[in-house]
Amino acid sequence: MSAPSAQSRVSPELIVLAGCLIALITFGPRASVGLFQIPMTTEFGWGRDTFSLAIAFQNLLWGLGQPFAGAVADRFGAFKVLCAGALLYALGLVVMAYASTPGVLHLGAGVLIGFGLSGCSFNLVLGAFGKLLPEQWRPMAFGAGTAAGSFGQFLFPPIGNVLIDSFGWHQALVIFAASVLLVMPLALALATRPTAGTATAGAANVPNQSIKQALTEAFQHRSYVLLVLGFFTCGFQLAFITAHLPAYLKDAGLSAAVGGWTLAVIGLANAFGSLGSGWLSTRMSKRWLLAWIYFGRSVAIAAFILLPASPVTSIAFGISIGLLWLSTVPPTSSLVMLMFGTRYMAMLYGFAFFSHQVGGFLGVWLGGELYEIYGSYTVVWWLSIALGIASALINLPIKERPVERGPALQPAE
Template structure:
């Protein structure tokens, strides 16, 4: 089986793919900082803001397989251009409305589609076609680490914009920043792109093959948990710390939350990079299992110890190492089992499960808080799900799928 020669160098893919992911993932990482300023200014409950972020993640998940299939068929360039435009429009739209439905349309629908077209699945498809198989998981780890560094950079920047200009103007500035993804897309344009014609498997056949494969289903279940945990913490850690500041004077909700989320991004650089390094040497299913179980353990210790700024920073650093380290490992398993012909689409399908979890983590965090006045139930759910994900990844088989010669 022969593959088309790469049209982009590995260095070019890594630099500009990393910049794309840095912007798309970095900007969204700070949405939790806008929770209380926007809800307070508009007289909303936390559920309203949480629903917008939950819809964003759900739409991102729904749109990702579609964006992936279109990118596999027609090339990712046009998909990324559209994504950068919708991302910028969504951010500016969030700033210009105080109507909940329009806010959900901008922050949920527009940004959700924008994220589907500019994040890991699309970038990993480019990477899979232009980086050799032996360096693929490492390169995925490098790209994920870049997205993590973007989170670290964007947290203090977004908090600084909010402090200096207010939440609405900060969103407008972020919208202008998001528009930079459009010129970056030109740097990732693959010359002479044509769909890989190795074999005669169609998109429908590839999708049915993956859904019918138990390893793929196990990956989807584990990825659901990943989405629940990271988005719950991203959206609700800041308001949780502000609530706890009444009981623990050492906690200054806004500054501690900003530093904690920045630390998650910083230590995530380490976690995602070494996930790629270790994934090239050891069974990726064991690494995934260890990540999920370690998250549950870290949450339990965080809740059991007396809350302080130090305990929060240690928790953030530990969670940062475990944060997005699932991404290169999960996508590398997909590529290893099913090949790279439909990698963008299949990565999008498994990512859809991640976003179902993200929706639940964002929305039920706000819903259960408004219902009970506490986040304790959701923390407990996050821990239980981590144990489940740790166990469900263990039986995954990573061997390449053997297809009949006609397929």
């Protein structure tokens, strides 16, 4: 077993294992949310726009809280943030389980789960990896953490289907809430110290740089802005598919089990896609990797909606889109660290993730709204295709090098 890093008394292997388990546990219930749409709307007589708005708020508030959670973790350490996030997440699932009005649903599924995810999702795990792990471990650890979240998506939807069939959707959510509390003991291994961080092979960290200076530097850096804009599409596509794919397949005459297994296959394929993306991030241009991922998603979506819906085409779509699902995360997080170093890694990646979640908000919300208007999801599917092509083009001008800093912001010798 490798020796502990300078930032932690825990070995790199245990840090990666704990981080991967946290990513798996926190991603699973969130990725299974689409399973609860039809049971909830059927029981209470709500339209799909009501459910969609709650999940849209969840995505938006997850993104809104992420930079702040990242800044607190960067400044004071990750452990307390992960524990607070897990408590909010679990509470939100319980409130969602007993929601009987749209307002309570929006509070639980939207506000509490959204802010909970901002404090305990894989984004905080990646920030901790950047601080705690030796440089040579980081790219593959980013891929492993993302893949673990994907494996949570593989495990939880089939389990969710079984729980709903056996105990009802209310109890299924309560059981999911209990599983989220396992994050708290696991977070001990990711207890980063409240320090300025370590140096990286990319941009050198700046000991005297304030949060305001770091944000000004980032948002005046053209490549970072392009990266943030391109990440919008990732959130739009993923959130729309997660929330609405089971209902889309149900409308096509397929069983709920097909929807659950398609989400599960997406998660399984994503585990391989994320690991592969982490590996490729160390061996090829990250901007070109991102461009090909976004373009590939557009091709996969177009093929899926143009072919007749069937269990075979659904599973095939799950495999193809799954390989590209969160494979954007390793090159995106690696580019943030390359440009700016690790000191404000969690915060700056958090702002990129906020763009991702604004896209997620619009993807889920428009899915429900346009379904109620047109009676189908066709418009949103084609919008997803167009956004994928746009993001492929947006990522191409990115320059893969550390930010250029003036003498006043260079580290002291």
